[in-house]
Amino acid sequence: MQRADAAVTAAAGWSHRTGRPVVAVPGPGDGTLGVLRALEEARQLGAPVLVISHSPTIVPRTVRPGDSAEVAPLPVGLEEVTVGSIVVRPTDDLRAQVARARDLAMTAPGGPVVIHLPPGFPSAPVAPEPEDPDQPVDSGTATTAKPVEHVQLRRAANLVDSSQNVLIWVGGGAMRAGAGGAVAELAEKVGVPVVTTVHAAGLLPARHPCLVGMPPHLPAVGALWDDADLVVGIGTDFDDESTQGGAQPDPDSLIAINVDPAAAGRRYRPDVLLRGDARTLTKALADTVGYRGGTAVVRSRLDEVRSTVRRQLEAAHGPEMAFLNAVSAAIPDRATVVTDPCAAGRWLAAFHEWTLPRTLWFPPTLDAVGSAVPAAIGAAAADSTEPVVAVVGDQGLLANLGELATMAREKLPLTLLVVDDGGAGRLRPLLDTLGLDPTTLDRPTPDFAALARTFGMRADVIEVIGEDLTKALRAHIAAPDPTMLVVRTRLAAPPTDQHRWYRQQAWQQ
The missing domain is CATH 3.40.50.970 (Thiamin diphosphate (ThDP)-binding fold, Pyr/PP domains)
Known part of the structure; x- marks a missing residue:
């Protein structure tokens, strides 16, 4: 590096x-x-x-x-x-x-x-x-597993059994603990929806009947939280990004499963805290709660939620959904996708159907512009048998131009999908909110494809989003060596962007 x-x-x-x-x-x-x-x-x-x-x-x-x-x-x-x-x-x-x-x-x-x-x-x-x-x-599962506190476990199970509308909310701690099977078992037994944060994407397969598969930054998904009389938080601290800056209201009741009690209560005070390994404790809770009738009802409800959200997104964000659909159609289920906090990366992280755990790497903060390139190099070096795709904006790539030499030298199976919008696109919503010209910070960008070719890398440019993008990206992902595909387009910020949070907008009104 x-x-x-x-x-x-x-x-x-x-x-x-x-x-x-x-x-x-x-x-x-x-x-x-x-x-x-x-x-x-x-x-x-x-x-x-x-x-x-x-x-x-x-x-x-x-x-x-x-x-x-x-x-x-x-x-x-x-x-x-x-x-x-x-x-x-x-x-x-x-x-x-x-x-x-x-x-x-x-x-x-x-x-x-x-x-x-x-x-x-x-x-x-x-x-x-x-x-x-x-x-x-x-991380942590082998060294921190402790005997289950049966009194707290029984309290948690009683709370689940006595609640009418339960929602499971899963964060990155559950991913690191390998808790996917336990979460699925609990959700299926109780028959309730599961919201996964961006750092838990893929913990449940995309077509699991209990998986919401959409971020809580949309009113139709947020209603699942609002309607719940009990939330079970697993491996999450309910951070600002996922709770829209804390505008998401306190749940009626909360069970927190977390190895870190401070993190468990950082945003909302839990009624019951199960402290320890997420996989062990979630499995114990699943074994203790009563059976609630399967997944048919929750599957039907979530199909309706997703259908509503898709219609709304297609109507309000046609170009962005066209980009999302074109890119998603090209990415194999087993590929690892590493994204910058650019608009393209955030659309993909929030709305792509993640089928397997650890196939999405997303930075912990929106300030980490440029982190996707080195993270993708590390992911590609870890396993050369499956492809890696890095989704970066022009500013993220500019911060890491020297790493093109690393990619070329190591001959990694890595595709750089560069969305060149001619400037600091992620700041345009902020400028617009402030009543300023959203193009104020725009600046010329270099010919990234020509630059990549100087390192001996294959590089192509796409000007129109659609089937051509899908075909080109598939070809790049199939290549055994590093490649670059530049897409010249401007994408609006997704609903997960803090300047689009519907709960905070309601507060401001």
Whole structure:
């Protein structure tokens, strides 16, 4: 990788695709601030990234009493962006210290750990693989499973059994815990809808009868929350993005299943907290609740919700839905899609039918412009047998032009789908809201396709959205080497954009 922060983000992409820990070794002298930002993004995603640092400006401390590693003070900001850090002394066994760091990074909720090596220390080995490298290790599930608290479990089951309209709300913690089977079992037994946040996309297959498959930023989907007399939150902290800045009202009752009690109660106060591994506790709850009659009723209700939403979107966002349909038709179910927070990426993340877990990587904040390129490189490096597609805007690619050299050198099966709208498209809704000219920040963009060709990459340009885009993208995805497909179009922001949130607009009125 060309930059230290890109190396950390690539490692997060690798970890997301595999569910396993990975080592990142930023180059000496690389910028500390960029690394801190990348570490914060990895922490928010729960990515078990082990960062080997030789930099004197990133000096971590040991987080566990009695450890043999030397204790050192943390610089400002590092403690908030990692789940732990270790200083290795010249006399320490590096492999043992890396193994300790791996265990710490994999302890739920999971996240990055910095390993600081003293000057002149021999090159660090790669962290030991799990005992069975063919089986992904879900963050935290093996190290934090605890006996179920039967009193709390019975309280939760009674609450489910006595409620008329139950809604299950699933976040990224459930994905990291591998809780898909348990969530499906609970939803099917009770016969209730499941809303998945963008970081849990694919946890249930797209055609599961209980899966809503639409974001809660649409009134028809938001009504499921409003009508619920009980919400079961699994592996989620109900963040600002998913709750429209907190404008989503408090639920009548809430059961929270979360390894982190602070996260469980950050937005809404739970009536019952089941603290621990999401997979274990969700399965226990599914085993305890009563059977409510199957999935026929909820399937019919959700078919109507999705049909209503589709009609509304087609009427209000014809060009954007044409783009979504063209791209979705070209992406294989097993492909991994990595998106920037550009308009195209947010449309795809919110409305594509995700069939398998860990096939969508979406940045934890909308400020992470440009993170998709290095994350996609990491995902492609993790597994060359399935394709990776990175959906980026022109600004996101401009921030990572140097990584075209990495893609070409490594010959990764990676397609860059670049949506070139001639400027900072994600800021146009804000400018429009402020009554300013939405094209104020537009600027000329380079010929991205010509630039890619200088690295020996195949590169094509599409001017019209439709069947031509689908055919071209399919051909690029099928290529064994890295390619670039540039789509020149402007897309309006999706309903998930904060300037389109219907609940906040109702507040303002």
